[in-house]
Amino acid sequence: MFDVAIVGGGPAGSRAAFHLARGGARVALLDDSHPREKPCGGGIPARALALVGSSVAALSGGVPIESARFAHLDRTATVQLADPAGLLRLAVASRRSFDSRLVEIAQDAGAVMVPSRTIDIHREGGAWRLATRGEPVAARFLIGADGPGSLVRRRVASPFGRRDLSIAAGYYVHGVTSTQIDIAFVDEPSGYLWSFPRPNHLAVGICAQADVATSAPLLELCARWIDTNVSGGTRERYGWPIPSLTEGALRAERPSGDGWMLVGDAAGLVDPITREGIFFALRSGQLAAESLLQGADPAAAYAERLSDAIYPELIAAARLKARFYRPRFIALLISSLQRSGRIRAVMADLVAGEQPYHTLRGRLLRTFEVRMMSELFASR
Numbered sequence: 001m002f003d004v005a006i007v008g009g010g011p012a013g014s015r016a017a018f019h020l021a022r023g024g025a026r027v028a029l030l031d032d033s034h035p036r037e038k039p040c041g042g043g044i045p046a047r048a049l050a051l052v053g054s055s056v057a058a059l060s061g062g063v064p065i066e067s068a069r070f071a072h073l074d075r076t077a078t079v080q081l082a083d084p085a086g087l088l089r090l091a092v093a094s095r096r097s098f099d100s101r102l103v104e105i106a107q108d109a110g111a112v113m114v115p116s117r118t119i120d121i122h123r124e125g126g127a128w129r130l131a132t133r134g135e136p137v138a139a140r141f142l143i144g145a146d147g148p149g150s151l152v153r154r155r156v157a158s159p160f161g162r163r164d165l166s167i168a169a170g171y172y173v174h175g176v177t178s179t180q181i182d183i184a185f186v187d188e189p190s191g192y193l194w195s196f197p198r199p200n201h202l203a204v205g206i207c208a209q210a211d212v213a214t215s216a217p218l219l220e221l222c223a224r225w226i227d228t229n230v231s232g233g234t235r236e237r238y239g240w241p242i243p244s245l246t247e248g249a250l251r252a253e254r255p256s257g258d259g260w261m262l263v264g265d266a267a268g269l270v271d272p273i274t275r276e277g278i279f280f281a282l283r284s285g286q287l288a289a290e291s292l293l294q295g296a297d298p299a300a301a302y303a304e305r306l307s308d309a310i311y312p313e314l315i316a317a318a319r320l321k322a323r324f325y326r327p328r329f330i331a332l333l334i335s336s337l338q339r340s341g342r343i344r345a346v347m348a349d350l351v352a353g354e355q356p357y358h359t360l361r362g363r364l365l366r367t368f369e370v371r372m373m374s375e376l377f378a379s380r
């Protein structure tokens, strides 16, 4: 019997496994998918690198990013990301190597990897029984780290509705790379297209709310962007859902209960503006482990930690989202990026995950970009 069974060995699950095993718990980490590429940009900002150590990104072949080019219609602005002190502010990694490295670190700490898919879960006599494609697993506590379609979530809570999901679609362009990321804002569907360079390919993609879009027009937009901006390379299509919760859904979330917790995408912990989820996956995995190791009422302790450390930021993002993606605001953003070093500094910090949304208003005030601030915050 294990102390904890973790279903899903992505960043959330392997980080929870690492911290729990290091704290002395007997942990089973169930995932049949490795080694595998996960459909993802693979952008790992400074705040996520701080949780795993930038050596993990380097060891897993992450590309250090020097600049970000923002575009809207025919206008562009470039923001330098390289830190004057030489600190890495954004790396882009292949999820095949990054996630494998995190699993190895969890195993080195003592977690037992069970390379089997979990196909059913039930509770019996105070223990969770997990049926897998291989041997069954039993544990006293269950962590669901199995992504947006989480089986654990479906068993202990309810699955995400379509309005709480985005669909992402795009192409890996093999044989091409860079040290710059590209962000091209799109008015319809409102959002942005990204091109993130991995060591031997670009991950180009775009996403839209699942209740208003299908993947065919998204792929068409990506293909057109690649035709115009990338020369050479061979294309491989990908698509995947991303949780993208509204403010109301975030407030209604129940991330834990008697004997269970949800972490990462399975808990809907993704920035609804940028769809950045790796940091929140790593952090929630760590918070889940800390709550379990502290002993008394871990489910309540975890919910409280999320309320302190993660929900306020995601709720602030959900509230800003509609205003942020208005074409009028994006046009203003690009012209401010072109002429104002202070706005470029704010944007660099946002990309690195070092500028929280809840202090953005005060930071923008100090840039004297009054119009930008009022477009984003006034009379909400």
Ligand SMILES: Cc1cc2nc3c(=O)[nH]c(=O)nc-3n(C[C@H](O)[C@H](O)[C@H](O)COP(=O)(O)OP(=O)(O)OC[C@H]3O[C@@H](n4cnc5c(N)ncnc54)[C@H](O)[C@@H]3O)c2cc1C
Pocket (backbone or CB within 6 Å): 007, 008, 009, 010, 011, 012, 013, 030, 031, 032, 033, 038, 039, 040, 041, 042, 043, 044, 116, 117, 118, 119, 145, 146, 147, 148, 150, 151, 168, 169, 196, 205, 239, 240, 241, 242, 263, 264, 265, 266, 270, 275, 276, 277, 278, 279, 281
């Ligand atoms: C196209 C796209 C681009 C993105 N770009 C970025 C980005 O650039 N930066 C960023 O920070 N975030 C990005 N995200 C979000 C990011 O990918 C996720 O938020 C992150 O992977 C969440 O980590 P996780 O560990 O919660 O889940 P996942 O990474 O999804 O891992 C879940 C794991 O569970 C396993 N699993 C599922 N079901 C079972 C089962 N029944 N039994 C056993 N194992 C199971 C899966 O195989 C998988 O290994 C992007 C997402 C998409 C779709």
